[in-house]
Amino acid sequence: MLSWNRWMVATLATSIVGCGGVIATADDGGSTGSAGGTAGAGGGSAGSATDGGFEGLPCDVGALLQSRCIGCHRNPPTGGAPNALTSRADLLATSSGGQRYAELSLARMKNAAAPMPPGGLLPATEVARFEAWVTAGLPVGTCNSGVDAGMPAPLTCMSTRTWADRYDGSPDMNPGLACRACHAGQNFNGQNPQGQSELGRQYWFAGTAFPGRNERDGCLASPPTGVTIEILDADGGVRLSIPVRTSSGNFYDAALRTRPPWLPYTARVKRNGAVVSTMRTPQMSGDCNTCHTERGDQGAPGRITW
Ligand code: HEC
Ligand code: HEC
Ligand code: HEC
CATH class of the missing domain: 2.60.40 (Immunoglobulin-like)
Incomplete structure (x- = not known):
């Protein structure tokens, strides 16, 4: 987890997310007692550099894909996404329409009628960051973090605050649970x-x-x-x-x-x-x-x- 952790802190916290919080990882033990049922699945990635885990990508591009795309375009893809977008090689590959996935991704990120991610257009600063990399000719990045995007995404708690697990009539109870x-x-x-x-x-x-x-x-x-x-x-x-x-x-x-x-x-x-x-x-x-x-x-x- 160490390499992942360092990568997250170095990139996510300062660039994409920009909220300045310390980001906890999956195996940070601070979870509430009652929430224990589903926690813990995220450990285990020892940072093996298999499967193109953001291989060859600049850190800010990797962080963007991680926070906005990998939820579906993982390896193997989920959520109906047709392809993985987890490495530079994935973005250099040509889609069935003849366009490279890098350009196609950028086009979809700007396409209000069919945006990626599907929920709606991203903030312009995030799109600009990706566009700068595409415009620069997809230069090889040095963020070979060893992250394997086929592994479960690491868990975060950007506020670094955890519910106190106290049933005192507060509607702030059990955030995230059903x-x-x-x-x-x-x-x-x-x-x-x-x-x-x-x-x-x-x-x-x-x-x-x-x-x-x-x-x-x-x-x-x-x-x-x-x-x-x-x-x-x-x-x-x-x-x-x-x-x-x-x-x-x-x-x-x-x-x-x-x-x-x-x-x-x-x-x-x-x-x-x-x-x-x-x-x-x-x-x-x-x-x-x-x-x-x-x-x-x-x-x-x-x-x-x-
Ligand atoms: C909620 C799941 C989800 C997320 C998140 C998501 N996608 Fe997608 N993506 C899909 C689905 C489903 C499709 C296929 C339907 C379509 O093309 O609209 C798709 C299609 C695409 C395609 C077209 C692939 C092709 O072969 O035509 C590209 C490119 C793409 N996504 C890029 C991205 C990028 C870049 C991001 C992040 C900025 C992203 N997607 C985030 C679900 C997602
Ligand atoms: C039975 C499963 C299910 C339930 C329950 C559910 N959702 Fe979803 N939700 C999905 C799926 C699947 C998607 C991705 C496809 C889509 O956007 O339609 C999604 C996507 C979303 C998105 C877009 C996410 C993004 O970033 O693109 C929002 C917002 C959302 N849901 C809100 C809600 C809210 C609010 C509720 C409760 C009132 C809710 N959902 C209940 C399955 C569910
Ligand atoms: C593990 C079980 C559990 C889960 C999960 C849970 N609750 Fe509760 N909830 C309770 C119990 C028990 C009470 C009564 C005791 C109390 O009020 O603290 C309660 C009471 C409440 C109350 C009444 C507070 C008051 O007295 O005015 C609200 C509001 C509430 N829950 C909201 C939520 C919301 C929103 C979620 C989901 C994010 C949620 N709860 C998830 C068990 C749960």
Whole structure:
């Protein structure tokens, strides 16, 4: 883990993420007790330089791919992505359309009608960073970190703050865990070993928004003010606008506790009124963190992010 850790701190913390926080790794032991069920899967990468783990890429390009693309374009790809984008060789390869993946990626990152990542256009500074590398002719980078993008993505906790695992009536509880499942008394992914429940509060729509895709269970996110989750019905009408708590990233609609008649729904994240990302795939379950887990489940690209 050492080489990965150093790479993360050197690149992610200072360039792409820019939040200045120390980034914890998968085997940092600070996870909450109740969150123990799903933690821990991320260790084990001893940094073997197999499978083109960002081989030949500059660090800032590797960090961009890691934070924005590898959730799906890993090796093997997930989430419906057709190809891996985990090395310079992958980006030099030619797509079926005859374009190299580097140029095609840049084009898709700028294509508002069919953006990559699919949720919406990235901040212009991130696109510019990738574009600079493409324009420079894809020079070989020296960030041979030994990271294997076929391995599970390392877990982070950018705020470095962890929920205290104290049930004192605070809605900031259990960030990242499946809210409704536990309130209903279920033991989703082993997250509720003590069989707790809060039957009167089976919020239909509940979850957590984080600053990164692979934030670990129990990590208290610190969203800026003005982040909201919008829930849209099948006709695209906005049914709910749920504020994201700045103290944890948790969100829930307190009023709606049974299945609404207007499902399936889609959802989007807004920040100060502007759409940041959109879930276009219609869903029937409002327990967001059952799919938006530490590394993503059922095709979801990890956490909901702002
Ligand atoms: C949530 C999953 C997901 C993420 C994250 C994602 N992609 Fe994709 N990508 C897909 C899917 C699904 C497709 C195939 C459908 C399409 O082309 O829209 C695709 C297609 C592509 C293609 C076209 C491949 C071809 O052969 O036509 C490129 C290039 C691409 N993605 C680049 C990127 C880049 C660069 C990023 C990060 C900046 C990224 N993607 C992030 C899911 C994802
Ligand atoms: C049954 C699984 C599942 C559930 C439950 C779920 N999602 Fe998703 N979510 C996905 C999948 C799969 C994707 C990727 C494809 C897409 O964007 O439609 C996704 C993508 C997203 C994205 C876009 C992510 C990005 O960065 O591109 C957002 C935002 C999102 N979901 C929000 C939510 C919210 C809010 C909830 C709860 C109200 C929720 N999701 C519940 C499966 C789920
Ligand atoms: C492991 C089980 C578990 C999980 C996971 C869980 N909760 Fe809870 N929740 C409880 C229990 C037990 C209570 C009652 C004790 C308390 O209020 O502290 C509760 C109470 C609450 C309350 C009421 C607080 C009050 O008294 O006003 C809110 C709000 C809440 N949870 C939100 C959430 C959200 C949001 C999530 C998901 C991010 C979540 N919970 C995940 C077990 C859980």
